[in-house]
Amino acid sequence: MAEHRIHNFNAGPAALPLQVLEEIQANFLNFDHSGMSITEISHRSSYFDKVINDAVERAKRLLKLDERYHVLFLQGGASLQFAMVPMNFLGDNDSADYVNTGTWAGKAIKEAQILKKNHKVAASSEDKDFSYIPKDIQFSANAKYVHLTSNNTIKGTQYYKFPDTKGIPIVCDMSSDIFQDPWR
Numbered sequence: 001m002a003e004h005r006i007h008n009f010n011a012g013p014a015a016l017p018l019q020v021l022e023e024i025q026a027n028f029l030n031f032d033h034s035g036m037s038i039t040e041i042s043h044r045s046s047y048f049d050k051v052i053n054d055a056v057e058r059a060k061r062l063l064k065l066d067e068r069y070h071v072l073f074l075q076g077g078a079s080l081q082f083a084m085v086p087m088n089f090l091g092d093n094d095s096a097d098y099v100n101t102g103t104w105a106g107k108a109i110k111e112a113q114i115l116k117k118n119h120k121v122a123a124s125s126e127d128k129d130f131s132y133i134p135k136d137i138q139f140s141a142n143a144k145y146v147h148l149t150s151n152n153t154i155k156g157t158q159y160y161k162f163p164d165t166k167g168i169p170i171v172c173d174m175s176s177d178i179f180q181d182p183w184r
């Protein structure tokens, strides 16, 4: 089997170690000795509770999050959050700052526009076809949040250190590098 595998180096969906795939395959039909596959188990069963609780613990460990943090697995992916974040965090008199570093940041900004929410593009690298990450950004003191895209999956630019927002919460789309490193 191994010699027929194709190695996919894409920035998005990419190759997984064969050992991991084989373990998933072996566990698929009879998950945790339940006699059922993982896709057949009730999402309200103790079997599934274990799966989700384990995923929360692993996410917290990898991201070095302590008990102050909650991990939520939300439906709809990043694209739904482009709309949900301004819907949930921006009241009529609030505003948010966005940094436009490419395709995905642009989609996030567009959702804030569609929703007619007050927002400002605090910095952008559009002038050079999104080939860099803007530095020394002046954020609005009253911004409710600063929206960043940690990895520009399409052009390949990435924050190595998050900007100092002077206490303004960062909302970050980390779709393509969330568990890469905990040090930012």
Ligand SMILES: Cc1ncc(COP(=O)(O)O)c(C=O)c1O
Residues within 6 Å of the ligand: 012, 076, 077, 078, 079, 080, 104, 149, 151, 152, 153, 173, 174, 175, 176
């Ligand atoms: C940085 C980034 N944001 C958003 C998305 C879209 O994510 P989703 O499919 O979860 O909406 C992707 C990839 O598809 C991405 O790389």
